[in-house]
Amino acid sequence: MRMSNRLAKTVAGLMGFLGVFCGAFGAHILRELLEKSGTTQIWQTGVLYHLVHAVVLLVLSGWRPVPRTAYHLMLAGVIVFSGSLYALALTNFKWFGAITPLGGLGMLAGWLVLALAK
Numbered sequence: 001m002r003m004s005n006r007l008a009k010t011v012a013g014l015m016g017f018l019g020v021f022c023g024a025f026g027a028h029i030l031r032e033l034l035e036k037s038g039t040t041q042i043w044q045t046g047v048l049y050h051l052v053h054a055v056v057l058l059v060l061s062g063w064r065p066v067p068r069t070a071y072h073l074m075l076a077g078v079i080v081f082s083g084s085l086y087a088l089a090l091t092n093f094k095w096f097g098a099i100t101p102l103g104g105l106g107m108l109a110g111w112l113v114l115a116l117a118k
Contacts, residue, residue, distance in 0.1 A: 008061035016054035039089035046085030077106025
């Protein structure tokens with residue numbers, strides 16, 4: 001079953017929206033908390049990878065057909081990578097940092113699938 005381009009574009013748009021939201025939320029609402037806990041850079045790293053991969057997902061949503069495996073790997077990767085960094089920045093629970101590389105591997109795998117695609 002193929003992923004529809006419309007669904008892929010909607011998901012990419014939502015990821016972009018959430019990336020901008022998290023960036024603004026961190027810069028304004030959470031600024032004091034993040035500065036106090038010394039986790040501002042962690043939050044910003046999550047936002048950077050979140051936004052970059054939202055753009056990649058948007059680009060992939062325009063391909064015919066959508067490269068489903070690469071798309072899903074990158075989507076899962078950014079959710080785990082950025083999500084764990086957001087959780088780490090908010091809680092300072094170091095074990096969230098142990099999850100982060102799994103998301104990074106997902107994003108890397110997505111890029112590799114694209115590079116090796118025929």
